[in-house]
Amino acid sequence: MxxxxxxxxxxxxxxxxxxxxxxxxxxxxxxxxxxxxxxxxxxxxxxxxxxxxxxxxxxxxxxxxxxxxxxxEIAKYIAIFLNQELKKELGQAALETLSIITYKQPVTRMEVEKIRGVNSDAILRTLQIKGLISEVGRKETPGKPILYGTTFEFLQYLGIESPDDLPKLSKDEEIKTDQTFKF
Structure with missing residues (x-):
């Protein structure tokens, strides 16, 4: 037993x-x-x-x-679902995750999750499928985790050429890696 x-x-x-x-x-x-x-x-x-x-x-x-x-054998159903997901608007969690990546890039999944305080796998996949973020490399730490950053398409959507063109965050708004959002 x-x-x-x-x-x-x-x-x-x-x-x-x-x-x-x-x-x-x-x-x-x-x-x-x-x-x-x-x-x-x-x-x-x-x-x-x-x-x-x-x-x-x-x-x-x-x-x-x-x-x-x-x-x-379920690939066609996944394709239909993902196509439907592409047409949906981003929810609060996705916008939050995208904001973290935008201001902290390049950033790992674990760093995003540490800031958000929750698992972000599905949201990262959704943002990748929508072409808003992509893998931009690997962090030189044990396990070589994937680094994420925003895509050119995302910058085009915002009408900017570089993440440097984003509005600067005030000290109160700044996203710290050791910070966890409280809900």
Whole structure:
């Protein structure tokens, strides 16, 4: 019984890590983060691959690296949905995230989330799909997280040539990386 609970817990941990990761994750990394043996992680990954076979998501493997992706057979539905998302106006959370990126660029997802105090994965994807932000590089820190910045299209929409042309924030309005928004 105890061993079964440990296995289910490990399965939940691995599934969660794969879900939030923007990149494939190695067995070694999953084992390290979950404080588990590589052989146990590998067994759980194989089970998850089988469990995901008939779902809208798949776990793909390339060597010792694993990643969650959408199933190819639902690609047309995803395209329809994303096209509808493009036509929607930005909500408060997206505008907040876009403002942070605009004034703090280049900035990582984790830096945005630290300021906002909440997960921003979906909002970042939406802003990318709408062509308002893009990946502008990798930060030279462990894990080399993606750096985000605004796009030329975003600047065109605002009628400016550079983020330097944006109105300057007063000291009271300034967005600090160690600041968390309170709602």
């Amino acid at each position: 105890f061993r079964a609970n440990m296995k289910e817990n490990l399965k939940n941990i691995i599934e969660g890590l794969l879900f939030v990761s923007e990149r494939p994750i190695s067995i070694k990394e999953l084992a390290g983060v979950s404080n588990s043996l590589s052989i146990d992680v590998q067994k759980v990954l194989l089970e998850l691959i089988n469990e995901f076979q008939d779902r809208g998501l798949r776990i793909i493997r390339k060597g010792d690296y694993f990643h969650i992706v959408t199933a190819s």
